[in-house]
Amino acid sequence: MNRNLCTIMTGTFLVLLLLITGCTTTPSTETQTEKPLYIVGIDGEYPPYSYIEPDGTPMGFDVESVIWIAEQKGFDVKIQPIAWDGIIPALQAGKIDMVYSGMTITDERKEMVNFSDPYYKVNQSVVIYEDSGKTFDEFMAGSLKIGAQRGTTGAFWVEEHLIDAGLMPAENLVTYDNFPIVVQDLQNKRLDAIIYDTTPMREAIAGKPLTQIGEIDTGEDYGVAIRKEDTELLATINEGLSQLMNDPYWETLKEKYDL
Amino acid sequence: MDQIVFLTEILFPALIGGTVITLELIAVTAPIGLLLGIAIAVGRTYGSWTIVEICKGYVIFFKGCPLLLLLFILYFGFPTIGITFTAFTAAVIGFICCNSAYNSEYIRGAMLSVQQGQLIAAKALGMTKRQAIINIVLPQALRRAIPGISNEFIYLIKYSSLAYVITVIELTGSAKQVATKYFMYTETFIIVALFYLAIVTVATIGINAIEKRVAIPGFVQK
Numbered sequence: 001m002n003r004n005l006c007t008i009m010t011g012t013f014l015v016l017l018l019l020i021t022g023c024t025t026t027p028s029t030e031t032q033t034e035k036p037l038y039i040v041g042i043d044g045e046y047p048p049y050s051y052i053e054p055d056g057t058p059m060g061f062d063v064e065s066v067i068w069i070a071e072q073k074g075f076d077v078k079i080q081p082i083a084w085d086g087i088i089p090a091l092q093a094g095k096i097d098m099v100y101s102g103m104t105i106t107d108e109r110k111e112m113v114n115f116s117d118p119y120y121k122v123n124q125s126v127v128i129y130e131d132s133g134k135t136f137d138e139f140m141a142g143s144l145k146i147g148a149q150r151g152t153t154g155a156f157w158v159e160e161h162l163i164d165a166g167l168m169p170a171e172n173l174v175t176y177d178n179f180p181i182v183v184q185d186l187q188n189k190r191l192d193a194i195i196y197d198t199t200p201m202r203e204a205i206a207g208k209p210l211t212q213i214g215e216i217d218t219g220e221d222y223g224v225a226i227r228k229e230d231t232e233l234l235a236t237i238n239e240g241l242s243q244l245m246n247d248p249y250w251e252t253l254k255e256k257y258d259l
Numbered sequence: 260m261d262q263i264v265f266l267t268e269i270l271f272p273a274l275i276g277g278t279v280i281t282l283e284l285i286a287v288t289a290p291i292g293l294l295l296g297i298a299i300a301v302g303r304t305y306g307s308w309t310i311v312e313i314c315k316g317y318v319i320f321f322k323g324c325p326l327l328l329l330l331f332i333l334y335f336g337f338p339t340i341g342i343t344f345t346a347f348t349a350a351v352i353g354f355i356c357c358n359s360a361y362n363s364e365y366i367r368g369a370m371l372s373v374q375q376g377q378l379i380a381a382k383a384l385g386m387t388k389r390q391a392i393i394n395i396v397l398p399q400a401l402r403r404a405i406p407g408i409s410n411e412f413i414y415l416i417k418y419s420s421l422a423y424v425i426t427v428i429e430l431t432g433s434a435k436q437v438a439t440k441y442f443m444y445t446e447t448f449i450i451v452a453l454f455y456l457a458i459v460t461v462a463t464i465g466i467n468a469i470e471k472r473v474a475i476p477g478f479v480q481k
Binding site for chain 1: 435440442
């Protein structure tokens with residue numbers, strides 16, 4: 001009995017050892033061209049900028065942009081969807097090398113990461129259930145129950161301009177992990193209004209009994225977020241962006257995604 | 260931002276608010292989960308054929324259904340058929356279903372460990388089946404099930420953190436909000452872990468005290 005136990009334990013130990021050594025050996029498949037590989041973090045539910053097709057391929061305006069830039073600038077990219085409210089820590093921890101997914105340049109984020117030159121402008125859009133009769137004035141007065149995705153500029157706007165300003169109690173802002181469930185909960189009528197960036201909002205409510213009642217002119221700029229120390233990559237992306245925006249492909253892309 | 264200011268003025272007030280909600284979730288779920296668990300265990304062991312099958316189905320379903328999925332169905336799915344729970348209610352219902360299914364299994368195991376002869380002896384003394392279960396089987400079985408039930412209770416404390424995905428701002432939810440707003444992930448989550456550790460430690464001490472208190476001298480072996 002004791003000997004059996006001993007054998008089992010030794011066996012388990014050996015298997016574990018094998019697994020651990022297996023994990024630590026560096027992958028030997030090096031590309032011959034030695035192009036650098038950058039991992040691009042995206043929000044996987046952010047159409048038309050970045051989203052995952054049903055078959056699992058990442059698509060979108062930003063995704064195609066970064067693939068184009070990578071081709072021009074001679075690097076490889078791997079697109080990695082990541083939870084939005086944890087995307088900046090993932091960047092800082094080196095899990096991804098950049099966030100190219102409609103991220104608004106804000107002062108708070110700038111303290112953590114560097115941003116490329118702005119490449120797109122959006123505002124915040126406010127949407128209600130079609131026949132609910134809620135108005136934009138009620139929204140601005142803080143008398144509605146508002147839904148937003150956690151960690152987005154829409155949620156920050158409500159905190160700053162309605163909650164911190166004392167117009168609305170904090171519990172009237174309900175935050176969610178991703179945007180599709182915010183839309184779902186508005187349709188479930190738990191919320192009076194929802195707030196999100198204008199372009200993805202248009203996509204999110206298309207074909208649903210929801211209407212936009214107003215836009216808040218925040219004049220936000222989208223930029224690519226890159227770790228503070230990666231100044232070389234930042235320069236490459238800036239070059240690539242300006243090249244892309246001066247190329248006819250930029251207009252083709254905009255047309256393709258109806259921007 | 261100054262670390263001390265962040266901790267004392269932002270993080271702690273938010274986490275204490277979250278802890279209150281977490282404790283409320285547990286306080287509502289645990290007693291109902293235990294009572295329902297006992298009922299299901301009794302039904303499954305001594306009930307008629309129909310009751311046994313219903314209890315079996317309940318346990319199989321809620322043991323097999325991932326809790327996260329169950330919460331999604333309750334919160335986001337049910338409104339489409341016209342039943343709209345508040346986030347707190349949906350969370351509590353989900354937790355009770357899961358908690359009672361597991362508890363019933365621990366209690367059922369403990370009930371089966373009570374020797375059949377005792378039931379026969381009770382019958383011989385003129386007790387009805389019901390009296391025998393309540394007075395003979397359950398007092399022994401529940402004592403034996405305490406380690407299992409206490410395990411499940413501690414799981415409940417930890418899986419209550421799932422409620423944040425359906426917008427209940429309990430301990431984990433409040434931490435996520437603060438971390439996302441102030442970009443202080445490491446500090447926030449380490450402190451939240453300590454909060455959970457504190458709750459679990461208090462719970463463990465409490466359960467041990469209960470176990471000691473209800474122990475019958477000579478009945479439970481050391």
